[in-house]
Amino acid sequence: MSEKIIFPEGFLWGSAQSAYQVEGNNYNNDWYEFEQIPGAIKNGDKCGESSDHYNLFENDFKLLSSLNQNSLRTGIEWSRLVPEENVVNEDELEHYHKVIESLRKNNLTGFINIYHFTISIWFERKGGFLKTKNLKYFQHYCEVLAKNFPEVDFWNTINEPGVVPLMGYLYGEFPPRKKSILAFSKVYRNMIKAHAIAYRTLKEYNPKSQVGIVKTIPYFYQKYHSKYWKKWIVSAMDFAYNQVMFNALDKGKVPFIPFAHNSLIKDSSDFFGLNYYDPVFFKFKFGIPIETDFKLPEQTETTQMGWGIYPQGLYEDIMRVKREFKGPIYVTENGIATLQDEQRQKFILAHLVEVSRAISEGADVRGFFYWSSLDNWEWAEGFEPRFGLIGIDYTTKERLVRESARMYGKIAKDNAISKQLLDKFELNL
Ligand code: BGC
Numbered sequence: 001m002s003e004k005i006i007f008p009e010g011f012l013w014g015s016a017q018s019a020y021q022v023e024g025n026n027y028n029n030d031w032y033e034f035e036q037i038p039g040a041i042k043n044g045d046k047c048g049e050s051s052d053h054y055n056l057f058e059n060d061f062k063l064l065s066s067l068n069q070n071s072l073r074t075g076i077e078w079s080r081l082v083p084e085e086n087v088v089n090e091d092e093l094e095h096y097h098k099v100i101e102s103l104r105k106n107n108l109t110g111f112i113n114i115y116h117f118t119i120s121i122w123f124e125r126k127g128g129f130l131k132t133k134n135l136k137y138f139q140h141y142c143e144v145l146a147k148n149f150p151e152v153d154f155w156n157t158i159n160e161p162g163v164v165p166l167m168g169y170l171y172g173e174f175p176p177r178k179k180s181i182l183a184f185s186k187v188y189r190n191m192i193k194a195h196a197i198a199y200r201t202l203k204e205y206n207p208k209s210q211v212g213i214v215k216t217i218p219y220f221y222q223k224y225h226s227k228y229w230k231k232w233i234v235s236a237m238d239f240a241y242n243q244v245m246f247n248a249l250d251k252g253k254v255p256f257i258p259f260a261h262n263s264l265i266k267d268s269s270d271f272f273g274l275n276y277y278d279p280v281f282f283k284f285k286f287g288i289p290i291e292t293d294f295k296l297p298e299q300t301e302t303t304q305m306g307w308g309i310y311p312q313g314l315y316e317d318i319m320r321v322k323r324e325f326k327g328p329i330y331v332t333e334n335g336i337a338t339l340q341d342e343q344r345q346k347f348i349l350a351h352l353v354e355v356s357r358a359i360s361e362g363a364d365v366r367g368f369f370y371w372s373s374l375d376n377w378e379w380a381e382g383f384e385p386r387f388g389l390i391g392i393d394y395t396t397k398e399r400l401v402r403e404s405a406r407m408y409g410k411i412a413k414d415n416a417i418s419k420q421l422l423d424k425f426e427l428n429l
Contacts, residue, residue, distance in 0.1 A: 012367025013412035014071030018116035022053035045382030067409035075113035079120030146205035157198035161191035214273035219313030246324035273332035304337035315354035335371030337385030
């Protein structure tokens, strides 16, 4: 028999979004350019007005707050704020001040993201994060933020430092469409450094603000469930993609970054922002992992992204972060793209059960952010995947509150999951 599940007092119940994915009307970054390339985006979609959150943010915050959410992870778009080298756009400064003020008025604790996949065109022309010397421009942006937004309590530095190197520099599916292992490794290292630079800069100006990394930890299934050589190969890949970040924060050491930078990187996160979506399963040919699947071979139920649903992976990930990282943990993204809202409800519940299992085993998890608050621009997949608690009619921009948003709101209000709800979806702690 399942019992009611109670979460720790003061738990943050929120959802997450990123600036570019929801704001709309941004024509000054690498994604805008990328979207013009025929075939780059599924169905030829273009981000365009997206959910028009840039204009409708007050309405959206009110809505999220009325659904009992007490926090929101959202972002500032670098290419709006610093549209040209060393130029700060005063109107955009004012805009984001209004955004942050509106979060406060709506009792939403803001987790403000500094970098979430997009860079301005001028920065891209200089070589973006591929060139270590360009990090000075990122530092300048962080200074602008630190000086102008002392009211922000929580900053997220780099969203998923491994994803853009992987998707943009190794697989060539994101801008700048490179396929080079050397470029992947260089950009990944520079993103870790960029994170540390953001941390030091923000803390220098506002020592009380909480600043942290956000890292996706896909659950590399064969690392834990295979034997011998497959296990070793997958463990090596897990090291390169996941463990590297833990080692960086713990010891300051990153392969091929000179030791002189150890003290910059070591202990550069006040909390760990964990993003978790799915398991990863490698298919081997002649001993080489040739293909990556985001589901287990036996999994038939998948999401619109083709990802398998594996809630235990979230528990395993949290426990891993607990072992590797000394501070508090926030689940900064977890969610599902689906047209069946019941599937979303079950997904949320099943994952929350795992969060609570980890908490009961001593993990200091302080908040959960469902991805995503609103339906939004899903990068190279365009507008098809529906991740939102709140649906968007992209023609009218109408907001449609889904049942899952109400269910999530009820959990947030009670700070607990009722026994009835667990029984309804046949879940147990
Ligand atoms: C990213 C989001 C993205 C989501 C779903 C995360 O890795 O931070 O921007 O929309 O995954 O793919």
